[in-house]
Amino acid sequence: MVDLPLPPGSTLGILGGGQLGRMLALAAARLGFDVAVLERDADSPAGQVSNHTIVGAYDDPKALAELAAVAKVVTFEFENVPARAVLTLQQLGVEVAPGAEALAVAQDRVAEKQFLNASGAPTVAFAAADSGEEAASVAAVMGCPLLMKTRREGYDGKGQRWVEHVGDAAATFEALGGVPVILEAPADFVRELSIIAARGRDGATAIYPLAENHHEGGILRRSLAPANVSKAIALEAEKIAARVLKGLNYVGVVGIELFELKDGRLLVNEIAPRVHNTGHWTQDGCSVDQFEQHIRAVAGWPLGPTIPHSRVEMLNLLGDEVDTWAKLAHEPDTRIHLYGKRQAKPGRKMGHVNKVRML
Incomplete structure (x- = not known):
């Protein structure tokens, strides 16, 4: 058993070294934690800002044992973590959050839809x-x-x-x-929304306001938050989030993508058992962003406030759009978040910016 809450100075492990892992590592460092990243790439975005990088496959027993030797609490940045990796870490006495149930549901789209419907969250x-x-x-x-x-x-x-x-x-x-x-079946929706929610180890929940999202070519282009929605829609989204968190006995941050239909109803598109691209606006719109919230939850700390202090337009920087950093740096209302990726490729997420307006 791991003694929780995890005190500052402890090492927290992250499976995955991409941009989400990077921002989780930065949040963990701000709270006084050391971070160990398990990643196949020796020069990963998360590894660049972490204390330890363990190079290996996510299900490599040797690499997992090395991670377990330094970190007693481990989380992950993406949902396709092999189930056997979680099992191996648990057998080594490591606390993994979110848990295996959330992973199993999110890794199979049929199981995900069945869980959602059983939880009272409608889908197509x-x-x-x-x-x-x-x-x-x-x-x-x-x-x-x-x-x-x-x-x-x-x-x-x-x-x-x-x-x-x-x-x-x-x-x-x-x-x-x-x-x-x-x-x-296709959804006759008027717009795509998402909600970011968190659940602590004590069962407490914290839910951020909805974001309105716009995609291009299947990739998120921008999010606007807080979204301009009715109280009824906001309340229904919060109820859906609460059902998902409770149904999975969840610990950590979850992203839930939603369709708003013409009649005002909400359908769940999918859930992501991790921090989410549509929650990046919280970095500059809230006093506690989704990354710190996730670290707080998995470490057994109290959850932080989710009330926004600013309205934010989040824009993903794809491919060589990252080269506009100098122009963006001149914009006083723009906060730049770059991921440290060495090579820009078409459609690759190289960073994002948050354009901030005080509420």
Whole structure:
């Protein structure tokens, strides 16, 4: 058993060395923690700002044992952590948060939809398919268009394609790799929203205001927060977040993506058991941002306030847009967050900026 709350000076472990891990590491350092990152890349964004970098695969027993030797509490920056890695760490006496249940649900899109519906969180109609023939049968019953997604992995629009005609379903299944898929009915939504919420080890919750999100090519382009929504929508989103946190016995920050329908109802698109791109606005809009909130939760500290002091427009910097840093630095209302990635590629998230206006 790990003694909690984790005191300053302790080492906190992070599985994953990308930009989310980097911002988690910076938040942990501000609270007085040392950070150990397990990552396959020796020069990762998170490793650049951490005390220790352990180079290895996320399920490498030797690397996990090395992490367990220095960190008694471990979290992760992405949901595709191998389940056996969490099990290995737990067997080594390490506390891992969020827990295995949240990972299992988030790693399988069918399990995720089933959990959400069972928790009273509505989603679009969906069905699973394990073959091209089964996908075609589902399409014939549900009707087209349908969005076909791989059940596992995939992000930023990857691992998914629209099926416009029943006759295309089998070919689309093969184009996605011939792996199990989920087929989803389209949502007649007017805008995409998201909510960032946290649950501590004592069961206390903290929920941030909604953000309005705009995507391009499957990648988040910008978020506006707090979103201009009715009290009814805000309350419904908070209820959904509370159900998700409680249903998963969750510890840490979760991101929940939502569709607002024309009639004002909300549908859940997906959940992410981690800090989330649509929550980056909290870095400059709240006194305790989503990254510090997550560290507080997994370390057993009290959760912080979520009341915003500013309205924020968050813009992702993709590819060579990062080269506009000099221009952005001249803008007095703009806060720059760069990720330390060495090579800019088209569509790659290189950083983000928060354009801030006081409320």
